[in-house]
Amino acid sequence: MKFAFFTPILLLASESGAWNHVSGTELLKRNGNEQTLIALAQALEQEWTAVQKTEGDKVVSVDCSAESKLCHESGVSSFPAIRLQQPSGKQIRYRGPRKAAAVQGFLHRTSRPTVSFVTPKNSSIFQSIDDVVFIGHFGTHDSHLQRQFETIAEKYRDRYSFATTSGTVRQGAPPTVECFNNPDSTKRSTSDFPTPSSLESFIKRCSTPTIPQMTRRNELSFYQTRQSIVHYFVRSDAEREAYVAEMRPLAKKYAEYLHFVTTDADEYADAAEMMGIKRGSSGGLSVQNPNNGDVFPYMRREKISAGVVEVFLGDIIQGKVKPWRPGGGHDEL
Numbered sequence: 001m002k003f004a005f006f007t008p009i010l011l012l013a014s015e016s017g018a019w020n021h022v023s024g025t026e027l028l029k030r031n032g033n034e035q036t037l038i039a040l041a042q043a044l045e046q047e048w049t050a051v052q053k054t055e056g057d058k059v060v061s062v063d064c065s066a067e068s069k070l071c072h073e074s075g076v077s078s079f080p081a082i083r084l085q086q087p088s089g090k091q092i093r094y095r096g097p098r099k100a101a102a103v104q105g106f107l108h109r110t111s112r113p114t115v116s117f118v119t120p121k122n123s124s125i126f127q128s129i130d131d132v133v134f135i136g137h138f139g140t141h142d143s144h145l146q147r148q149f150e151t152i153a154e155k156y157r158d159r160y161s162f163a164t165t166s167g168t169v170r171q172g173a174p175p176t177v178e179c180f181n182n183p184d185s186t187k188r189s190t191s192d193f194p195t196p197s198s199l200e201s202f203i204k205r206c207s208t209p210t211i212p213q214m215t216r217r218n219e220l221s222f223y224q225t226r227q228s229i230v231h232y233f234v235r236s237d238a239e240r241e242a243y244v245a246e247m248r249p250l251a252k253k254y255a256e257y258l259h260f261v262t263t264d265a266d267e268y269a270d271a272a273e274m275m276g277i278k279r280g281s282s283g284g285l286s287v288q289n290p291n292n293g294d295v296f297p298y299m300r301r302e303k304i305s306a307g308v309v310e311v312f313l314g315d316i317i318q319g320k321v322k323p324w325r326p327g328g329g330h331d332e333l
């Protein structure tokens with residue numbers, strides 16, 4: 001059997017906190033009835049308590065210092081780990097942020113079928129059921145594409161929600177996949193699937209937020225396109241959310257030329273410094289041209305807003321702002 005896990009340190013946290021650990025045998029007994037979400041952690045405890053409050057006994061944690069064999073057999077290398085255990089005993093791994101809302105989203109989405117069925121009547125409700133939703137419209141001759149859609153849904157079901165309208169589709173219409181990115185208020189659709197990877201590319205393009213978070217894992221993808229990058233370094237989620245809300249229209253307007261990203265100022269303190277942002281400061285904005293290495297940290301007095309940033313970008317393009325040099329200070333014309 002496979003389960004989830006934490007370090008012995010967490011046992012201490014669990015004795016004093018709101019943890020509601022279950023034993024391995026108890027967990028086994030749950031197989032065959034409801035789905036069970038498993039988690040372990042110390043840093044996670046507050047968020048976890050919030051999840052437990054709304055989800056009740058669908059949510060349990062396992063103490064790996066007491067269930068070491070079980071946890072060892074799971075072969076998981078880092079803690080804490082969150083899994084959805086399906087009635088069959090099969091587990092789905094959670095990869096998202098350690099935040100109550102994100103964990104709840106995961107629980108709800110993975111509790112639905114991998115691909116739901118919708119009709120013209122209820123498809124609009126389904127469109128807003130999750131942050132990112134895909135709806136496939138396939139006719140009787142599109143079974144190959146439909147199978148591809150189902151395979152992709154299996155792969156991404158921990159992150160996005162999927163449905164089809166199979167059987168309700170009008171004859172002769174081309175197969176179409178619609179995408180709803182609700183946080184970004186964008187809707188896309190495609191009937192163009194020239195290669196086997198077309199569908200997955202569409203899934204990726206559509207699910208990428210207008211202003212994503214840059215991390216070590218995805219940074220290359222931004223540099224590869226050679227577009228200039230508008231960095232913003234943040235120290236909290238609230239700061240990130242406020243910035244994204246303010247800049248989203250601007251980022252959409254310039255999406256062809258610029259990547260707007262946010263980056264954790266503490267985790268990537270070195271990167272912030274390389275972009276000309278003083279160590280320890282937050283809310284630093286800097287524009288980077290990956291083609292020649294030029295960086296343009298925002299050092300003007302005005303508070304950062306979409307309007308102010310648009311003017312700053314225009315000044316950079318017109319050569320009114322000189323690139324910043326490490327150690328050489330900063331001069332602006």
Ligand SMILES: *[C@@H]1O[C@H](CO)[C@@H](O)[C@H](O)[C@H]1NC(C)=O
Pocket residue numbers: 116117118119122126
């Ligand atoms: C939409 O309606 C159909 C027909 O009533 C039903 O079978 C299906 O389960 C519904 N889908 C969702 C996601 O509620």
